[in-house]
Amino acid sequence: MSRQIRAALKLFELRLSRASSHLELLGDPALLLAERAVHQQARLRGRAPLRADATYASGPWLLSTPPEGWLVGRFDLPGLHRPLQLLRDRVIDAWVGSYQPDLPDADDPEWWVLDLLREPVQLLAAPDHPLAQVRDLRVGDFEPFPSLALPSGWFPRTEAVLREQGLWSDPVRIQRYDPSCWEGRCADGVTLSYGQSLTEALQPTTVRLDWDLGLITGEALVVRRDLMDEPAIQQLVEHLQQQARLVAGRFGDVELML
Incomplete structure (x- = not known):
């Protein structure tokens, strides 16, 4: 000090x-x-x-x-x-x-x-994710895969919408925003994430899955x-x-x- x-x-x-x-x-x-x-x-x-x-x-x-x-x-x-x-x-x-x-x-x-x-929020994954090329996805298709979640209570309305769809399951400890803690987590090929056009343009390392989250940001x-x-x-x-x-x-x- x-x-x-x-x-x-x-x-x-x-x-x-x-x-x-x-x-x-x-x-x-x-x-x-x-x-x-x-x-x-x-x-x-x-x-x-x-x-x-x-x-x-x-x-x-x-x-x-x-x-x-x-x-x-x-x-x-x-x-x-x-x-x-x-x-x-x-x-x-x-x-x-x-x-x-x-x-x-x-x-x-x-x-x-x-x-x-x-703009609408998109469900994102690595290009080689098992669900990347699947069409007409269903909620149960997400269960085998971790999906990013920020600390409980940070975004209660958003959290509720995603949890209803079987998402928001893998908590991230984050103090300052770092791409490696968010978009970078998809690099493991299995973790699901979220984004929108503005974030995708800044971090073009993911693809959109064929799923409507029904969530607007x-x-x-x-x-x-x-x-x-x-x-x-x-x-x-x-x-x-x-x-x-x-x-x-x-x-x-x-x-x-x-």
Whole structure:
């Protein structure tokens, strides 16, 4: 731990915990949160770059070249809890998620969610998977094969849909998104995975199976509702909508949501 971090912890009377996959602060965070609110207001007024992040699927397509005045993260935050907590604590100012139907509802009092793109989720496998060339698959055909699953409760609605089909059976321990922990798991020739046109274009190592999951995903901007009318946020909205138009024009099954 650096001297600067130790000094900050002492100032705010906090401690760091390494008990989980992310460092967590212990103690009363009120003073720290107040400072973060001040820093966010400074960023919104152009005194420092604003901060955006996205999923591994959204980021490369929609934020590879962010608008002026914005910095972006590494597009590797997994799940929903961590990015939403960073938004809630005003550490980041905007996030583009890919997790329909598990993103907050449109009328959520805390979050403003703006849909950008929508596309079907595909069941994927290695090209040499035993089911790769089989047509008219049935649910029972999946039982002999492991299928990737993220930690229970991360995406409850998505998890429920896939479990009903005999999928979501092989848990993956993941702290940051890494292709080898997700798409790369199909390289064993038996593990089933999930994806969509945007992820397939980034990791073209799988094939689609002849099965309709009945599951829709999509890219959406998520910000705190109390920030939705800020000019800097609306500038980001315009940029994302322009990028979304380009992406939708590239893929036949990606629908523009404007």
